[in-house]
Amino acid sequence: STRAMADSARGARSVELTQEPEVAMELVVEKLKLLHYERDFLTRRRPAWPPLTRTYFARPAGNGGEQFHYFTSLAAYLLNLAGSSFRAPEQFDDPNAACSNIFAELAQCGFDTPSFAPGKLKHGHGREVVGVLAGLCDLVVA
Numbered sequence: 001s002t003r004a005m006a007d008s009a010r011g012a013r014s015v016e017l018t019q020e021p022e023v024a025m026e027l028v029v030e031k032l033k034l035l036h037y038e039r040d041f042l043t044r045r046r047p048a049w050p051p052l053t054r055t056y057f058a059r060p061a062g063n064g065g066e067q068f069h070y071f072t073s074l075a076a077y078l079l080n081l082a083g084s085s086f087r088a089p090e091q092f093d094d095p096n097a098a099c100s101n102i103f104a105e106l107a108q109c110g111f112d113t114p115s116f117a118p119g120k121l122k123h124g125h126g127r128e129v130v131g132v133l134a135g136l137c138d139l140v141v142a
Contacts, residue, residue: 012110012111012112013109013110013111013112013135013138013139014111014112014114014135015106015111015112015114015128015131015132015134015135015136016112016114016115016131017127017130017131017134020058021057021058021059021126021127021130021131022054022055022058022059024058024130024131024134025054025055025056025057025058025130025133025134026054027134027137028052028057028130028133028134028137029052029053029054031137031138031140031141032052032074032137034141035081035137035140035141037074037077038051040077041073041074041077044077045073049070049073056070056125057071057124057125057126057129057130057133058125058126058130059125060123060125061125064123064124064125065091065124066124067123067124067125068095068098068121068122068123068124069089069091069124070124071121071124071125071129071132071133072088072089072098072102073088074133075088075102075132075133075136076088076089078133078136078137078139078140079105079109079136081140082109082136082139082140084105084108084109086101086102086105089101095122096118096119096122098121099118099119099120099121099122100118102118102121102132103118106132106135109136109139111135114128114131114132116128
């Protein structure tokens with residue numbers, strides 16, 4: 001389509017990682033620190049979110065449900081910084097709906113439709129999750 005060609009000519013944003021998730025996750029943590037996420041995001045929850053380790057979203061970490069909730073909350077925080085009014089899903093909301101809603105918001109922010117299915121985000125870790133966070137960090141820090 002003409003629109004797709006215009007988007008690619010404009011250099012649409014992507015959430016596809018070009019490096020290993022562990023490497024990308026280190027950069028995500030550094031960018032989040034630039035955004036003062038310790039002060040502005042971690043403390044929003046009671047008890048506060050634990051500070052991210054450099055591998056937290058790159059690999060499975062303990063409770064998958066908690067990891068997914070942390071991911072969706074962090075994605076919502078970054079989307080809000082980018083000007084979106086996206087609301088973080090509640091911990092026990094339907095994860096499929098949460099993933100689809102994040103995909104819809106990414107499109108609104110000018111990201112290409114990812115090559116992976118929204119359900120890949122349900123794991124709360126891995127290449128796809130880190131890719132979304134890396135893309136959003138780049139959007140906000142740029």
